[in-house]
Amino acid sequence: MSSKYDFPILELENVTFAYSGRETIINNLTLSVGNGEFIGLLGANGSGKSTILKLASGILQQRSGRIDLWEKEMQSYRNKDRAKLLSYLPQLLDINVPFTVRELVGMGLYPYDILPHLTVDEALDAVGLADKAESPLTDLSGGERRRAFIAMTLLQGAGLLLLDEPLANLDIKYQMELLKLLGELKEKKGIASIMALHDINIAFQFEKVMLIKEGTILGMGTPDAVLTGEMLKEAFGVSIEVKRADDGSTYINYGSVL
């Protein structure tokens, strides 16, 4: 870890998890997230990406091991206090709620009893939805809807965002916009995020990625170090060729199923 991230805000140590009566899905997982880190979480379907995010947000409780948020045991937080430190966005594929954008975004203030550091309008500005404030969420495009939820999270003021596949089913333009927005949040406010991902090409844009398989970490580090053909083959069960373009950017070719 570079010195820039000297303070870990979230630490999982030897965490194991299984739903009652079923097989272990997270096995002896150890990871640490520093202030302002931006981590991509990559793995095949069912590899445990969502479960890791739910453990890290305190929704699920580990069977064994330790999960600390700001050096304090996760489950020892009061709900409201935890909500000021971390915010979790579940997959939003089928979210269909009757609120307007303004009503939804305003919910980000629920953990607070004091005046917010940010207003609803400022949060909407930050995600470029100022002109849609009074629209019902159901009238928004998929990309706009996700930005509305991000705005709610911004208002919540948490320094750590755990996002479950926020890019899934989004047009590439919206994917880029959302990534840019999160990048800005990191630069301006030092907000850390862990994002479950599907697209390996997009993972190359992260400064740090974590590749998982069957609930254990195959590799963690820079994309160039982790996302090699060998590792990806191990994680996804297909041969994947990692290529480098003339401009230095990296892209991949999918091979055949093994």
Add this chain to the structure above:
Amino acid sequence: MFRLKLLLLLITLALVFLGSLFLGPKIISPFGYNDIEKEILVSIRMPRSIVAVLMGMALGGAGAVLQGILRNPLADPYILGISSGASLTAAMGLLTGFYVFGRFSIPMTAFIGALLVTLLVGAFGRKRGVILPDRLLLAGVGLSFLFHAILMLLLSLSTDEGLRRTMLWMYGDLSLAEWSLIPYGTVLVLLGLGIAVSRFKALNALILGDEFAHSLGFSAHRERLILFVSVSLMTAASVSLGGTIGFIGLLMPHIMRFLIGADSRLLIPASAVAGGAFLCLTDLIGRSIMPPMEIPSGIITAIIGAPYFLFLLRRSNVLKI
């Protein structure tokens, strides 16, 4: 803007209430009534109209809360069997002479029934923590059948007094309304509404889903339980005041969501006020169109509500509340 709309709703309620006092099979002039007319106003119409308003408020408020916690636009205390569960325990309490809570015996036994059914329906309708809308409805319908059958059994076994009350609970009837019902009815309705409105943030968060509720700093299980208690209080109040009346809890939140939006802080009180006005109005219609016969309000609300329920069922997106 919302204040204006709520004010308009309250004015509507007041007008309907006054209408229900002075209109009806016998029209009484508000500016000059004789002693007999005064007696009709004070002893019959006033308690009846107050009971109608209280019941309607309870049902409208309960519907708004239920649709939110269960994330289901078809939820209603009647459709989910909560009303019939409350009627059943109240009838059983009455028939077995269970008067432990004094004056509050009937509403208390109704409350216990309502809470048990609410929890039961909630448990049946969920699988691994996810609410399945169709399962939820079928669970409610199934329980409703069961309670109805047991009520019928009690009816066929019961004595005259019990019989009359049991009939009342099966079909909903405001003609038995009297002043003595009003104090405890008011207490329960206001308590239920108060709890619900004070938890509006949690309810909004639960509408987004349990995981959002967690992320926004609420314990989903705890908040849901508190809100179930508030629904049960309101349903019990309504059942012990005038029996089972359906569909107000379905209709009012829908109309109000369209008029004032989905924020629970506004939706719950607005649905309650609208429910009060609506039941008061259907009661006035029920006793006015074919005097001296009375059409029970429950029948009128069902004639309006059941087709709307079917309409909602046909809409493709059942989850969109």
